Amino acid sequence: MTPPYPFSAVVGLPDLRLALLLTAVSPAIGGVLVRGEKGTAKSTVVRALAALLPEVDVVSGCRFACDPAAPDAECPDGPHTPGAGVDRRRSALVELPVGATEDRVVGTLDLQRALGDGVKAYEPGLLAAAHRGVLYVDEVNLLPDHLVDLLLDAAAMGRAHVERDGVSVKHAARFLLVGTMNPEEGEPRPQLVDRFGLVVGVTAPREAPPRAEVVRRRLAYEADPVAFAARYVEADAGLAARIAGARSRLGGVALPDRELDRIARICLAYRVDGLRADIVVARTAVALAAWHGRTVVTKDDVRDAARLALPHRRRRDPLDPPGADRDRLEEVLEQEAGPDSDDDPPGPDDSSPPPDTAPDGGSDAPADGPDGGPDSAGPDGGPDPAGSDGGGDASRGPSRDKSDQSPPRNDKSDSGSESDLSGDESLNSGLSGATQELAFAGLPYKPRLLTIAGRANRQAGAHAGRRSPAVSRHGRIVRSRAPLGGKLTSLHVPDTVRAAALRGSSRAEARDVREAVKVGREANLVLFVVDASGSMAARQRMNVVKTAILSLLRDAYQRRDKVGMISFRGHDAALVLEPTASHEVGVLRLAELRTGGRTPLAAGLRQAARTLHGERRRDARRRPLLVVVTDGRSTSGPDPLSVVPLLAGVPAVVVDCESGPIRLGLARRLAAALEASCIPLTSLGA
Numbered sequence: 001m002t003p004p005y006p007f008s009a010v011v012g013l014p015d016l017r018l019a020l021l022l023t024a025v026s027p028a029i030g031g032v033l034v035r036g037e038k039g040t041a042k043s044t045v046v047r048a049l050a051a052l053l054p055e056v057d058v059v060s061g062c063r064f065a066c067d068p069a070a071p072d073a074e075c076p077d078g079p080h081t082p083g084a085g086v087d088r089r090r091s092a093l094v095e096l097p098v099g100a101t102e103d104r105v106v107g108t109l110d111l112q113r114a115l116g117d118g119v120k121a122y123e124p125g126l127l128a129a130a131h132r133g134v135l136y137v138d139e140v141n142l143l144p145d146h147l148v149d150l151l152l153d154a155a156a157m158g159r160a161h162v163e164r165d166g167v168s169v170k171h172a173a174r175f176l177l178v179g180t181m182n183p184e185e186g187e188p189r190p191q192l193v194d195r196f197g198l199v200v201g202v203t204a205p206r207e208a209p210p211r212a213e214v215v216r217r218r219l220a221y222e223a224d225p226v227a228f229a230a231r232y233v234e235a236d237a238g239l240a241a242r243i244a245g246a247r248s249r250l251g252g253v254a255l256p257d258r259e260l261d262r263i264a265r266i267c268l269a270y271r272v273d274g275l276r277a278d279i280v281v282a283r284t285a286v287a288l289a290a291w292h293g294r295t296v297v298t299k300d301d302v303r304d305a306a307r308l309a310l311p312h313r314r315r316r317d318p319l320d321p322p323g324a325d326r327d328r329l330e331e332v333l334e335q336e337a338g339p340d341s342d343d344d345p346p347g348p349d350d351s352s353p354p355p356d357t358a359p360d361g362g363s364d365a366p367a368d369g370p371d372g373g374p375d376s377a378g379p380d381g382g383p384d385p386a387g388s389d390g391g392g393d394a395s396r397g398p399s400r401d402k403s404d405q406s407p408p409r410n411d412k413s414d415s416g417s418e419s420d421l422s423g424d425e426s427l428n429s430g431l432s433g434a435t436q437e438l439a440f441a442g443l444p445y446k447p448r449l450l451t452i453a454g455r456a457n458r459q460a461g462a463h464a465g466r467r468s469p470a471v472s473r474h475g476r477i478v479r480s481r482a483p484l485g486g487k488l489t490s491l492h493v494p495d496t497v498r499a500a501a502l503r504g505s506s507r508a509e510a511r512d513v514r515e516a517v518k519v520g521r522e523a524n525l526v527l528f529v530v531d532a533s534g535s536m537a538a539r540q541r542m543n544v545v546k547t548a549i550l551s552l553l554r555d556a557y558q559r560r561d562k563v564g565m566i567s568f569r570g571h572d573a574a575l576v577l578e579p580t581a582s583h584e585v586g587v588l589r590l591a592e593l594r595t596g597g598r599t600p601l602a603a604g605l606r607q608a609a610r611t612l613h614g615e616r617r618r619d620a621r622r623r624p625l626l627v628v629v630t631d632g633r634s635t636s637g638p639d640p641l642s643v644v645p646l647l648a649g650v651p652a653v654v655v656d657c658e659s660g661p662i663r664l665g666l667a668r669r670l671a672a673a674l675e676a677s678c679i680p681l682t683s684l685g686a
Contacts, residue, residue: 004047004050005048005229006228007239010045011205020045020046021052025250026250026283027176031178033199034178034181035182035183035199035202036182037184037203051236052239053091053133053240055089056090059085059086060086062075063124063128065128065133066172068080068086091134093133105126107127107162107169127150132175135177136179137179140179140192141188146464152195158173159173186581186584198284199311253286253289254296263306267281284305288301445685448679449555450526451625452524452623454469455469456469463560465522465559467625468521468625469521470521475520481517525563525624526556526563527564527627528566529568529628530566531629532569533569533635548655562579563581563586566604569599576592577589598635598636600634601632601637601670602642603637605643609647628652629655631657633666652674654667654670654674654679
C-alpha cells in the first residue's frame with residue numbers, strides 16, 4: 001500500500017497546516033474550509049493529516065465506532081454491555097464524493113425486507129464511517145443542496161437521522177469536517193460555510209525557490225513513496241505526539257475574562273452575525289494555548305484565532321465571497337492591540353511560552369512543527385502567510401467602501417447625469433414603491449421567478465436546485481409506480497397496502513411495493529444575452545438594465561444555477577462570461593460591460609446557439625434557460641428572425657427594454673418567434 005504524502009513534507013502553507021493541527025487538537029472548533037486556486041496541495045495536506053490523529057478505542061464489532069467509555073445509547077448495533085471487547089484503530093479519514101447519493105451518505109434501509117420480514121435492515125453510510133474521525137469533502141462548493149442539508153444537520157446535532165416512511169434509525173456522527181474548494185467554481189451556501197470553524201485561503205508560492213522545492217519533493221515522492229515517507233517519519237511522529245499532548249492539556253487551559261472580553265469586542269467591531277463566531281474564536285484561542293504548551297490564553301492567541309475564524313463570517317451580500325473584508329478585520333485587530341489590556345498584570349496561572357514555540361503566538365507554525373527544521377520547510381519558508389488567505393481575490397469584483405453596499409454600477413459606459421436617470425419615468429413606471437427606488441439607485445431587487453416548462457427527470461441525473469420543476473427524490477408526492485430497479489428509496493405506503501389488499505392478502509410482498517414519485521426543483525443554466533448597443537445606453541437606460549441583470553444573477557445564485565453572459569454591440573457578439581457556477585465573476589463582468597455602437601442582435605442569438613450547443617455536449621442533463629435582454633432593434637447584420645431556428649426548442653424569456661411614447665413591439669415579435677415569454681423590464685420585479 002502506497003503511504004500518503006507526509007504532513008511534515010509540505011512546503012509553506014503555514015496558516016493551513018496550523019488550522020488543521022488546531023482542529024486535530026480540539027475537534028469542537030468545527031473543522032476547516034480550505035479555499036484556494038487549483039494545484040495548491042489542498043487535498044494533499046488534508047489527506048496527510050489523518051496519519052497524525054491519535055488512535056481511538058472502539059467497541060468490538062460496532063459498525064458505528066462507539067466509544068467503550070461512553071457508548072451511544074441509540075446505536076443500531078447496541079446496546080453495548082460494559083464488558084464488551086475493545087478494538088484500537090486509527091482515526092478514520094472518510095472522503096465524501098460530490099456525486100454521492102443521499103443513501104450513501106446517511107445509510108439506507110432495505111424497505112422490501114422491512115415490509116416482507118418485519119425487520120430493520122440498515123446499512124451504515126459515510127457519516128457513520130466518519131464518526132470520531134475526519135470527513136473530507138473535496139469541491140465542497142459543488143455539493144448538491146440535499147447533501148449540504150444532511151451535513152448541516154449532522155454537524156449541528158452530532159447525530160445522523162435516517163427516516164424512511166415510519167422507520168427511523170439514529171446514530172452518533174461527530175467528526176472533523178474538512179472541505180476544499182476552488183472559488184472560481186462558485187461559493188458554497190453561506191449556511192455551510194458558517195458551519196466550518198476556520199476558513200483558510202491558500203495560493204501557490206510566488207517565488208522560484210519554494211516552487212522548485214515543491215516540485216523536487218513531489219518528484220521524489222512519486223519515484224519512491226516508501227523511501228520518501230521514511231525521511232519524515234520522525235517529524236510526523238513528533239507532530240502526532242504534540243497533538244496528543246495538546247489534547248491532554250486542553251482541559252486545563254484558562255481563558256481569562258479580559259481575553260474573553262477582547263473576543264467579544266472584536267466580534268462586535270467586525271459585525272459578525274450571531275454568537276457562533278465568539279464561541280469558535282474562544283475555542284481556537286484555547287487550542288492555540290494548548291498547542292504552544294501554555295496554561296493561559298494570551299492576547300496573541302486571540303488575535304491569531306480571530307484571523308482564522310472570522311474572515312468568512314461577515315457577508316453583507318450573497319454574492320460577496322468569504323473574506324471580502326479582511327482589511328476591516330485587520331483594522332479591528334489593530335485597535336484591540338492597544339495597551340489598554342496589556343497593562344493588566346499577569347495572573348498567577350500565566351506562564352511564558354516554552355522556548356520551542358513561535359514568538360508571535362501562532363501566526364506562523366511552531367519551530368518544531370510544520371515550518372521547523374530542514375526536513376519540514378522549503379527554501380525561504382514558503383509563501384508569505386499574509387498572502388495565503390487570498391484564494392477568493394480573483395472573483396471578488398470591485399471593492400466596496402461600505403459593507404452593505406451593492407456592487408457598483410459602471411457609470412463610465414453610460415452618458416448623462418444622475419438627474420437624467422431619476423427623470424426617466426417612462427422606463428420605470430411599471431416598477432412600484434421600493435422596487436422602482438432600488439432600480440434607480442442601482443441596487444438589486446427581488447425579480448419574478450423565471451422557470452422552464454415541463455418536468456425534468458432529476459432521478460436520471462439532472463442537477464439539484466430551486467428553479468424549475470423536476471422529478472426527484474425530494475418534493476411533493478404526485479403518484480406512485482412499481483420500482484424501476486435498484487434499491488427502493490421512497491415507499492408509497494397507501495398504494496403498497498392497496499396493492500396487497502387487491503390481491504386479497506393482509507401482508508405486503510415484494511410484488512406489492514409501490515415507489516413514490518416526487519416532484520421537486522432542479523438547477524438550470526441561465527444564459528443572459530444582453531444588448532449593449534448605443535440604443536440601450538441612451539438616457540441612462542443601461543443602469544436600470546444592469547440592475548435588473550444583477551437582480552437575476554442574485555436569484556440564480558440562490559437557486560444554485562450556472563450562469564453565462566453574452567453581450568452584443570457594434571458588429572459582433574462576445575461571450576463575456578462562460579457558463580460557470582461562480583456568480584461573483586458574473587457580477588464583475590456585468591460591472592465591466594461596455595456599451596455603445598450598433599445593434600447586431602442576430603450575432604448575439606447566433607453566439608447563444610453556439611454556447612448552448614457546447615454546454616449540451618458537456619452536460620446534457622442541465623436544462624438551459626435563455627434570457628434575452630433587448631429592445632428588439634437590430635441595426636447591424638442579418639434579420640434576427642433568420643437565426644431563430646438555431647435556438648429551436650430552447651426555453652427562453654425576452655426582457656423587453658423598449659421605452660418611450662412610441663414603441664415598435666420588436667421585442668414581442670422576437671419572443672413570438674422564439675416561442676418565449678416576453679416580460680417588460682418594468683414588470684420584472686416580483
